[in-house]
Amino acid sequence: MKTIDKIYAFIPARGGSKRIPNKNLQLIADKPLIQYTIEVALKSSIFDKVIVSTDDLQIESLSNDxxxxxxxxxxxxxxxxxxxxxxxxxFINEYKLNPDDIIILLQPTSPLRNEIHVKEALETFLSGKGSSLVSVTNPEHPPQWNFKVENDYLVPLMDERFIFMRSQDLPETYIPNGAIYISRVSTIVNKKTFYCKDILPYVMSREDSIDIDEALDLKLAEIIIENKDIYG
Structure with a gap:
């Protein structure tokens, strides 16, 4: 198993948001969006510190509370x-982190990600040989069915033979869901990304992968949370 120094949860939460004003403070089932992620990080009991990076005084106050x-x-x-x-x-520079320290990036826009996901993702990262780990889910529709527009006409994005194939006959594909990113400080400093050539996947269900990007996502997440006893 790889050597560990310290493990940090990093939650990026700036105040500005164009599509949903004050997005990270929007209520879902009577709880601010960012609170779900903070509570999951603390409940997982795997972190030396849970850090919220923000420029917003309201988010700062809630995070402290x-x-x-x-x-x-x-x-x-x-x-x-x-x-x-x-x-x-x-964050790495301000806290003077060691190269072997592990950072788990938890975006607050993933309220259905829970502490079990976080712990399993860390176990996958530690037991594998990848430089990073990214949580993924299956896309709603196969990307092989996608089109682009050229000269006002729809043109298959990939080989046109895929358009006529059933989804179950196509290769299974995955898309990052924005919930969990893991890497060591040394990799992040050198690569400036979590997307390395040797990324380990952590697969999550589409339901748990909801990413809050627009108002409809808020409503959908609230319906699922109110009907799924995962936050007590």
Whole structure:
């Protein structure tokens, strides 16, 4: 098994959001969206620290109330054009992390991800030989059926023979669901990404993979949570 220094949960939660204003504080089943992720991280009991990176005072206050540690994000890392990996690198530098430390990135937009998912994903990462791990799910429709538009006409994105095949006859495919990303500090610093050539997959159901991106996602997540006793 690989040598471990410390394991950190990193929750990126800037205040701005174009599609859903104050998205990370939107209520789902009477609970702010980000609270689901903070509680899952704490409940998993695998982290040396649970860090919330934010530029928002309301998110900071809520995170403190929930016993997460807050890292204030500078304005230049809280813009629409700012990348998540830049906020991770900011965390690494501010906390002076060791190369062998493990960071588990938990985006607050995945309220159906639970502590069992997080622990299983870490076990998969530690038992494998990959440089990183990314949680994935099956897409709703096979990507082989996708089209693009060329000169005003629909054109198959892939070989047109796939269009006439049944989904069960096509290769199984996966898409990142945004719930869990794992890597060591050394890899993140060197690669500036969690997407390495040797990524380990952690497969989650489509139901647990809901990613809050627009208002409809909020409603769908609330329906599932209210009918699924996973948060007590």
């Amino acid at each position: 929930l016993d997460a540690e807050v890292l204030r994000r500078p304005p230049e890392l809280a813009q629409d054009t700012s990348t998540t990996i830049d906020s991770v690198l900011h």
